[in-house]
Amino acid sequence: MTTQIPTTTKQWTLANKPTGAPVLQGEDATFKLHTAVNLPELQDGQMLGQVQYFSNDTGLRNFIQSTVAPERFYVPTVPIGSPMRSGVIVKVIQSKSEKFKPGDLALDFHLGTWSEYIVLEAEQSQPLGALPPGVQPTHFLGALGASGLAAYSGLHYAAQTKPEHTVVISVAAGATGSVAVQIAAKLIGAKKVIGIAGTDAKCAWVKDTLGAHECLNYKSPTFAEDLKKATPEEVDVYFDNAGGDILDLMLTRMKKAGQIAVCGAVSQYNNDQPMALRNWFEVVSMRIQIRGFIMLDYMDKVPAILGELMGAIGEGKLVLDGGETIVEARIEEQPEIWSRLFSGGNQGKSITKLLV
Incomplete structure (x- = not known):
């Protein structure tokens, strides 16, 4: 039986740049759904995939509106009228690349789009073949994907975390923070690891x-006091996912330095x-070193990092169970599901399983 190849797709585009929270309905809605976008004809080195999963990341908010000028941003932003981007896992249904065949699963970290079907460049996509026990394809959108790579590179390379350190990690129940906690506590063996999260259950x-x-x-109304009590010797490394207060x-x-x-x-x-940072002069007084980073800075180290993380899974040091919030939904619901990230509606990595 021959599989029918689609020629159009449903697709969300950026309609308006939000100044605050993304708007989900009305004339000022941030996104617009197109129901019959023509799919381009496949070129050599490309493949057509049916989207299985969307990666939901808070950082996508900066793709659509940021205080950073587009020419200074670390990846191309999303212009008005362009498809909304995210990481995706697709099932290949047509291929003009020797790297993939129909039926294969393929991962694209951040150049996928909110579409039911998508044309991807094979060289920019990663095959997801046979996986070790306990590892699911969706883990490559989270703990074994950009989230895990950011957690590892931030602790090891940006902060130079050592076993003798006291480490604090904000958004500790989120996609990146939940992996960072485990790396700090179980792989590095930091003396003290303190997470910060938004509920007692988390x-x-x-x-x-x-x-x-x-x-x-x-x-908690006693958060400031609780933090001081938990850090009597002060803090060597702070892994910041939160900003603000x-x-x-x-x-x-x-600590000093x-x-x-x-x-x-x-x-x-x-x-x-x-x-607003009222305590900014602490940076001068305590000679605090602040370093921004992105996991793309360390792409040459990715094979070694993934090898270590996979080894930690095998040894039981990196727990994947409970580290994903997977929501089954149709394409029409995707903006609302993504927006739940900003109200703490996820534990670990947020992923949409696309229903068609």
Whole structure:
């Protein structure tokens, strides 16, 4: 039986750049759904895939509107009228590349789009063949994908984390933070690992499952006191996924010459006001070293990093169970599912399983 090759696809494009939270409905809606976008004819080296999974990442908010000028951004941003981008896993249905054949699963980290069908460049896509026990394809969108690579490179390379260090990780129940906690506690063996999360239930998971020595609920009215109590010897390394008030408070708990690795600032992505840091002079007074980084800086180290992470899974040091929130949905629901990230609606990596 011959598989019918689609010629059109449903696809979300960027309709308006938001100044605050993305708008999901009405004339000012951030995204627009097109129901019959023509698919281009395949060229040599390309493949046509049916999307199986979307990677939902808070960082995509900066792809559509950021305080950073587009020419200074680390990847191409999404212009008005262009398809919304994200990481995807696709099932290949047609290929003009020897690298892939129909039926294969392929991963693209960040050049996929919110579409039911998509044409991808084979050389920019990774095959997902036979996997070790306990490893699922979706893990390559999270713990074994950009999230895990950012966690590893931020701790090892940007912050130079050592076993004798006290490490604090914000958004510790998120996609990157949940892996960072495990790397710090179980692979590096840091003296003390403290997570920061938004609910008591998430903090319990960060401690009991991921291995943090302590986890603090930043929504608690005693958060500032709890942080001071948890860090009597102050902090060597802060892995920052939050920005905003949490970063401001963390500046007061850093040791002299302490390291801050800045991976993200999720608390600020939907904030239309400039980020205010009252404790900024702590950077001077305590000679704090702040380093922004992205995992793309370390692509030459990816094979070695993945080898170590896969080895940690085999040894039981890296836990994947419970580290994904997978939502089954149709393409029409994708903007709303992605937007849940900003209200803490996920534990670990957020992924959409696309229904057709």
